[in-house]
Amino acid sequence: MGAVTPGLVCGHHHLYSALARGMPAPPKRPTSFIEILEQVWWRLDVALDEEMIRWSAMLGATEALMCGTTGIIDHHESPAAIDGSLSIIADACAEVGVRVSCAYGVTDRHGAAEAMRGLAENERYLRAGGRGMVGVHAAFTCRDETLAQAAELATDLGVGVHIHVAEGVADRDAGSRLEALAADDWLLVHCVHLERPLRGTIAHNPRSNMNNSVGYAAPTSRSNRVVLGTDGIGADMLEEARLAYVRLREHDVTATPDTVWSWLDEGYRFFPECRDDRVEFNYDHADSAWHVAFTPGIRAVTVTLGSGEVVVRDGLPTRVDLDEVRAKAAEQAARLFARL
Protein backbone atom coordinates (compact mmCIF):
# COMPACT_ATOMS: atom_id res chain seq x y z
CA MET A 1 0.00 0.00 0.00
CA GLY A 2 1.20 3.50 -0.86
CA ALA A 3 1.46 6.47 1.47
CA VAL A 4 -1.68 8.46 2.31
CA THR A 5 -1.68 12.26 2.37
CA PRO A 6 -4.37 14.95 2.58
CA GLY A 7 -5.76 16.33 -0.69
CA LEU A 8 -3.36 18.70 -2.46
CA VAL A 9 -4.15 22.31 -3.37
CA CYS A 10 -3.16 24.16 -6.56
CA GLY A 11 -2.62 27.78 -5.51
CA HIS A 12 -2.98 29.31 -9.00
CA HIS A 13 -4.46 27.70 -12.09
CA HIS A 14 -6.06 28.64 -15.41
CA LEU A 15 -8.39 25.73 -16.17
CA TYR A 16 -9.12 27.14 -19.63
CA SER A 17 -5.55 26.39 -20.65
CA ALA A 18 -6.40 22.65 -20.65
CA LEU A 19 -7.50 23.16 -24.27
CA ALA A 20 -4.34 25.08 -25.26
CA ARG A 21 -2.10 22.05 -25.47
CA GLY A 22 -1.23 21.35 -29.10
CA MET A 23 -2.63 24.65 -30.33
CA PRO A 24 -1.36 25.95 -33.68
CA ALA A 25 1.82 27.99 -33.48
CA PRO A 26 1.30 31.76 -33.60
CA PRO A 27 1.88 33.42 -37.01
CA LYS A 28 5.02 35.08 -35.67
CA ARG A 29 7.36 33.51 -33.11
CA PRO A 30 7.07 35.36 -29.76
CA THR A 31 10.41 36.72 -28.54
CA SER A 32 9.39 38.09 -25.13
CA PHE A 33 6.87 37.49 -22.35
CA ILE A 34 4.63 40.30 -23.64
CA GLU A 35 4.68 38.79 -27.13
CA ILE A 36 3.76 35.39 -25.62
CA LEU A 37 0.73 37.05 -24.00
CA GLU A 38 -0.21 38.90 -27.19
CA GLN A 39 0.36 36.09 -29.66
CA VAL A 40 -0.65 33.04 -27.63
CA TRP A 41 -2.84 33.69 -24.57
CA TRP A 42 -4.68 36.82 -25.66
CA ARG A 43 -5.59 35.23 -29.01
CA LEU A 44 -6.72 32.08 -27.22
CA ASP A 45 -8.82 33.60 -24.44
CA VAL A 46 -10.80 35.89 -26.77
CA ALA A 47 -11.81 32.81 -28.83
CA LEU A 48 -13.31 30.95 -25.86
CA ASP A 49 -17.05 30.33 -25.72
CA GLU A 50 -19.19 28.65 -23.08
CA GLU A 51 -18.83 25.09 -24.35
CA MET A 52 -15.06 25.46 -24.53
CA ILE A 53 -14.98 26.88 -20.99
CA ARG A 54 -17.08 24.00 -19.73
CA TRP A 55 -15.00 21.21 -21.27
CA SER A 56 -11.65 22.77 -20.47
CA ALA A 57 -12.76 22.95 -16.83
CA MET A 58 -14.06 19.36 -16.93
CA LEU A 59 -10.75 18.11 -18.31
CA GLY A 60 -8.57 20.27 -16.06
CA ALA A 61 -10.54 19.30 -12.95
CA THR A 62 -10.47 15.59 -13.85
CA GLU A 63 -6.72 15.67 -14.43
CA ALA A 64 -6.22 17.55 -11.15
CA LEU A 65 -8.14 14.93 -9.19
CA MET A 66 -6.13 12.13 -10.80
CA CYS A 67 -3.02 13.80 -9.32
CA GLY A 68 -4.55 13.97 -5.83
CA THR A 69 -5.37 17.69 -6.13
CA THR A 70 -8.75 18.32 -4.50
CA GLY A 71 -8.64 22.14 -4.32
CA ILE A 72 -7.97 24.57 -7.21
CA ILE A 73 -7.62 28.35 -7.07
CA ASP A 74 -8.58 29.29 -10.62
CA HIS A 75 -8.13 32.54 -12.52
CA HIS A 76 -10.28 32.88 -15.63
CA GLU A 77 -10.53 35.18 -18.66
CA SER A 78 -12.82 34.82 -21.70
CA PRO A 79 -13.49 38.31 -23.10
CA ALA A 80 -16.16 37.10 -25.57
CA ALA A 81 -18.02 35.02 -22.94
CA ILE A 82 -17.72 36.81 -19.62
CA ASP A 83 -21.21 36.67 -18.14
CA GLY A 84 -21.82 33.41 -16.29
CA SER A 85 -18.36 32.03 -17.05
CA LEU A 86 -17.38 31.55 -13.39
CA SER A 87 -20.51 29.47 -12.73
CA ILE A 88 -19.70 27.24 -15.70
CA ILE A 89 -16.27 26.53 -14.19
CA ALA A 90 -17.64 26.04 -10.67
CA ASP A 91 -20.33 23.66 -11.94
CA ALA A 92 -17.82 21.61 -13.93
CA CYS A 93 -15.52 21.25 -10.91
CA ALA A 94 -18.46 20.28 -8.69
CA GLU A 95 -19.48 17.63 -11.22
CA VAL A 96 -15.99 16.10 -11.16
CA GLY A 97 -15.64 16.40 -7.37
CA VAL A 98 -12.92 19.07 -7.06
CA ARG A 99 -13.22 22.20 -4.92
CA VAL A 100 -12.60 25.44 -6.77
CA SER A 101 -12.12 29.09 -5.94
CA CYS A 102 -13.04 31.15 -9.02
CA ALA A 103 -12.05 34.65 -10.10
CA TYR A 104 -12.61 36.56 -13.34
CA GLY A 105 -9.50 38.48 -14.42
CA VAL A 106 -10.69 42.06 -14.85
CA THR A 107 -8.72 44.03 -17.45
CA ASP A 108 -8.92 47.23 -19.49
CA ARG A 109 -7.07 45.72 -22.42
CA HIS A 110 -10.23 45.82 -24.56
CA GLY A 111 -11.54 49.00 -22.94
CA ALA A 112 -13.39 50.15 -19.84
CA ALA A 113 -16.68 48.47 -20.79
CA GLU A 114 -15.03 45.06 -20.73
CA ALA A 115 -13.48 45.82 -17.34
CA MET A 116 -16.93 46.65 -15.98
CA ARG A 117 -18.34 43.37 -17.33
CA GLY A 118 -15.50 41.50 -15.64
CA LEU A 119 -16.17 43.22 -12.34
CA ALA A 120 -19.87 42.47 -12.72
CA GLU A 121 -19.16 38.76 -13.31
CA ASN A 122 -17.05 38.56 -10.14
CA GLU A 123 -19.81 40.32 -8.22
CA ARG A 124 -22.63 38.21 -9.68
CA TYR A 125 -20.84 34.95 -8.93
CA LEU A 126 -19.71 35.87 -5.42
CA ARG A 127 -23.02 37.43 -4.35
CA ALA A 128 -24.80 34.25 -5.51
CA GLY A 129 -22.69 32.36 -2.95
CA GLY A 130 -19.90 31.21 -5.28
CA ARG A 131 -16.55 30.50 -3.70
CA GLY A 132 -13.75 32.70 -4.93
CA MET A 133 -12.00 36.03 -5.01
CA VAL A 134 -12.27 39.15 -7.13
CA GLY A 135 -9.94 38.57 -10.07
CA VAL A 136 -7.77 41.14 -11.79
CA HIS A 137 -5.55 40.30 -14.75
CA ALA A 138 -2.63 42.52 -13.76
CA ALA A 139 -1.97 46.15 -12.89
CA PHE A 140 -0.25 46.80 -16.24
CA THR A 141 -3.44 46.05 -18.19
CA CYS A 142 -5.69 48.07 -15.86
CA ARG A 143 -6.31 51.75 -15.17
CA ASP A 144 -5.88 52.90 -11.56
CA GLU A 145 -9.63 53.41 -11.39
CA THR A 146 -10.30 49.77 -12.31
CA LEU A 147 -7.80 48.52 -9.71
CA ALA A 148 -9.49 50.66 -7.05
CA GLN A 149 -12.94 49.39 -8.03
CA ALA A 150 -11.81 45.76 -7.85
CA ALA A 151 -10.26 46.32 -4.42
CA GLU A 152 -13.42 48.03 -3.21
CA LEU A 153 -15.64 45.22 -4.49
CA ALA A 154 -13.44 42.65 -2.73
CA THR A 155 -13.64 44.58 0.54
CA ASP A 156 -17.43 44.84 0.18
CA LEU A 157 -17.73 41.10 -0.38
CA GLY A 158 -15.21 40.16 2.32
CA VAL A 159 -12.86 38.34 -0.07
CA GLY A 160 -9.35 38.93 -1.39
CA VAL A 161 -8.16 39.98 -4.85
CA HIS A 162 -6.50 37.32 -7.06
CA ILE A 163 -4.09 39.21 -9.33
CA HIS A 164 -0.94 38.63 -11.42
CA VAL A 165 1.80 40.86 -9.99
CA ALA A 166 5.08 41.82 -11.69
CA GLU A 167 5.28 38.59 -13.68
CA GLY A 168 7.32 40.40 -16.33
CA VAL A 169 9.25 43.68 -16.35
CA ALA A 170 6.28 45.47 -18.01
CA ASP A 171 4.49 45.21 -14.64
CA ARG A 172 7.42 46.17 -12.42
CA ASP A 173 5.59 49.22 -11.02
CA ALA A 174 2.75 47.00 -9.74
CA GLY A 175 4.07 47.46 -6.19
CA SER A 176 3.66 51.22 -6.18
CA ARG A 177 0.30 51.06 -7.97
CA LEU A 178 -1.16 48.44 -5.61
CA GLU A 179 0.52 49.45 -2.36
CA ALA A 180 -2.43 51.43 -1.00
CA LEU A 181 -4.96 48.77 -2.07
CA ALA A 182 -3.44 45.36 -1.25
CA ALA A 183 -4.55 43.53 1.89
CA ASP A 184 -3.51 40.35 3.68
CA ASP A 185 -6.22 38.29 1.94
CA TRP A 186 -4.92 39.15 -1.55
CA LEU A 187 -3.33 36.44 -3.69
CA LEU A 188 -0.31 37.94 -5.50
CA VAL A 189 0.65 35.72 -8.43
CA HIS A 190 4.35 35.53 -9.44
CA CYS A 191 5.98 38.67 -7.93
CA VAL A 192 9.11 38.06 -10.04
CA HIS A 193 9.92 41.75 -10.60
CA LEU A 194 8.11 43.26 -7.63
CA GLU A 195 10.17 46.21 -6.44
CA ARG A 196 8.55 46.91 -3.09
CA PRO A 197 6.73 44.76 -0.53
CA LEU A 198 2.99 44.18 -0.92
CA ARG A 199 0.54 42.65 1.54
CA GLY A 200 -0.85 39.24 0.56
CA THR A 201 0.11 35.63 -0.13
CA ILE A 202 2.45 35.01 -3.07
CA ALA A 203 1.42 32.27 -5.51
CA HIS A 204 4.69 30.87 -6.85
CA ASN A 205 4.64 29.14 -10.28
CA PRO A 206 8.21 28.10 -11.07
CA ARG A 207 7.52 26.00 -14.18
CA SER A 208 5.51 28.77 -15.82
CA ASN A 209 8.15 31.38 -14.92
CA MET A 210 10.85 29.23 -16.51
CA ASN A 211 8.70 28.55 -19.58
CA ASN A 212 8.09 32.28 -20.10
CA SER A 213 11.71 33.14 -19.33
CA VAL A 214 10.65 35.91 -16.95
CA GLY A 215 13.25 35.15 -14.27
CA TYR A 216 13.18 33.50 -10.84
CA ALA A 217 10.71 34.84 -8.28
CA ALA A 218 12.94 33.82 -5.32
CA PRO A 219 9.96 33.65 -2.96
CA THR A 220 12.17 32.86 0.05
CA SER A 221 13.67 36.35 -0.25
CA ARG A 222 10.31 37.92 0.67
CA SER A 223 8.45 37.88 3.97
CA ASN A 224 5.05 36.97 2.44
CA ARG A 225 3.42 33.60 2.89
CA VAL A 226 3.89 31.47 -0.27
CA VAL A 227 1.56 28.98 -1.92
CA LEU A 228 2.54 26.78 -4.87
CA GLY A 229 0.64 27.07 -8.17
CA THR A 230 0.96 25.82 -11.75
CA ASP A 231 -0.31 28.85 -13.70
CA GLY A 232 -2.35 26.55 -15.91
CA ILE A 233 0.26 23.89 -16.68
CA GLY A 234 -1.80 21.07 -15.19
CA ALA A 235 -2.37 20.60 -11.47
CA ASP A 236 0.11 17.87 -10.56
CA MET A 237 1.32 19.43 -7.33
CA LEU A 238 3.96 16.79 -6.49
CA GLU A 239 5.47 17.34 -9.94
CA GLU A 240 5.36 21.12 -9.44
CA ALA A 241 6.91 20.68 -5.99
CA ARG A 242 9.79 18.65 -7.44
CA LEU A 243 10.49 21.37 -9.98
CA ALA A 244 10.06 24.13 -7.38
CA TYR A 245 12.63 22.36 -5.22
CA VAL A 246 15.36 22.07 -7.86
CA ARG A 247 14.76 25.66 -9.00
CA LEU A 248 15.04 26.82 -5.37
CA ARG A 249 18.12 24.70 -4.95
CA GLU A 250 19.71 26.27 -8.03
CA HIS A 251 19.20 29.61 -6.26
CA ASP A 252 20.30 28.39 -2.81
CA VAL A 253 22.19 25.10 -2.44
CA THR A 254 21.43 25.00 1.30
CA ALA A 255 17.64 24.88 0.69
CA THR A 256 15.68 21.73 1.59
CA PRO A 257 12.44 20.34 0.15
CA ASP A 258 10.74 21.18 3.45
CA THR A 259 10.51 24.79 2.26
CA VAL A 260 8.57 23.69 -0.81
CA TRP A 261 6.35 21.46 1.34
CA SER A 262 5.49 24.49 3.48
CA TRP A 263 4.24 26.13 0.23
CA LEU A 264 1.96 23.15 -0.41
CA ASP A 265 0.76 23.39 3.19
CA GLU A 266 -0.14 27.04 2.73
CA GLY A 267 -2.87 25.91 0.32
CA TYR A 268 -4.92 24.70 3.29
CA ARG A 269 -5.46 28.30 4.36
CA PHE A 270 -7.57 28.62 1.19
CA PHE A 271 -9.11 25.12 1.35
CA PRO A 272 -9.02 23.91 4.97
CA GLU A 273 -11.34 21.00 4.17
CA CYS A 274 -8.79 19.51 1.74
CA ARG A 275 -6.90 18.42 4.87
CA ASP A 276 -9.72 15.95 5.50
CA ASP A 277 -9.44 14.38 2.05
CA ARG A 278 -7.30 11.25 1.74
CA VAL A 279 -5.09 10.51 -1.23
CA GLU A 280 -3.42 7.14 -1.51
CA PHE A 281 -0.46 7.20 -3.88
CA ASN A 282 1.30 4.44 -5.82
CA TYR A 283 4.46 5.08 -3.81
CA ASP A 284 5.06 4.28 -0.16
CA HIS A 285 7.05 7.46 0.60
CA ALA A 286 4.72 10.01 -1.05
CA ASP A 287 4.39 11.67 2.35
CA SER A 288 8.14 12.38 2.61
CA ALA A 289 9.47 15.64 1.16
CA TRP A 290 12.95 14.21 0.50
CA HIS A 291 11.61 11.08 -1.18
CA VAL A 292 9.16 12.97 -3.40
CA ALA A 293 11.83 15.50 -4.41
CA PHE A 294 13.73 12.72 -6.20
CA THR A 295 10.92 10.38 -7.32
CA PRO A 296 9.18 11.10 -10.62
CA GLY A 297 5.93 9.46 -11.67
CA ILE A 298 4.05 9.38 -8.37
CA ARG A 299 0.33 8.96 -9.10
CA ALA A 300 -2.82 9.02 -7.00
CA VAL A 301 -4.49 5.61 -6.81
CA THR A 302 -7.45 6.44 -4.57
CA VAL A 303 -8.89 9.84 -3.64
CA THR A 304 -11.49 9.92 -0.88
CA LEU A 305 -13.15 13.21 0.03
CA GLY A 306 -13.73 14.13 3.67
CA SER A 307 -17.39 13.16 3.15
CA GLY A 308 -16.29 9.56 2.56
CA GLU A 309 -17.02 9.63 -1.17
CA VAL A 310 -14.39 7.96 -3.35
CA VAL A 311 -13.81 10.25 -6.36
CA VAL A 312 -10.78 8.43 -7.79
CA ARG A 313 -10.51 4.63 -7.74
CA ASP A 314 -7.67 2.63 -9.32
CA GLY A 315 -6.33 5.94 -10.64
CA LEU A 316 -9.53 6.82 -12.53
CA PRO A 317 -12.29 9.35 -11.76
CA THR A 318 -15.51 7.78 -10.49
CA ARG A 319 -18.02 10.52 -11.26
CA VAL A 320 -17.12 11.10 -14.88
CA ASP A 321 -15.90 8.88 -17.70
CA LEU A 322 -12.31 9.90 -18.44
CA ASP A 323 -12.49 8.85 -22.11
CA GLU A 324 -15.67 10.86 -22.62
CA VAL A 325 -14.19 13.95 -20.96
CA ARG A 326 -11.10 13.68 -23.14
CA ALA A 327 -13.18 13.19 -26.30
CA LYS A 328 -15.46 16.18 -25.56
CA ALA A 329 -12.47 18.35 -24.66
CA ALA A 330 -10.75 17.33 -27.91
CA GLU A 331 -13.87 18.38 -29.88
CA GLN A 332 -13.83 21.77 -28.17
CA ALA A 333 -10.09 22.15 -28.69
CA ALA A 334 -10.60 21.54 -32.44
CA ARG A 335 -13.31 24.26 -32.51
CA LEU A 336 -11.02 26.59 -30.58
CA PHE A 337 -8.01 25.99 -32.85
CA ALA A 338 -10.16 26.63 -35.94
CA ARG A 339 -10.87 30.14 -34.60
CA LEU A 340 -7.22 31.06 -34.06
Ligand SMILES: [Zn+2]
Ligand atom coordinates in the same frame (compact mmCIF):
# COMPACT_ATOMS: atom_id res chain seq x y z
ZN1 LIG B 1 -1.65 33.02 -14.14
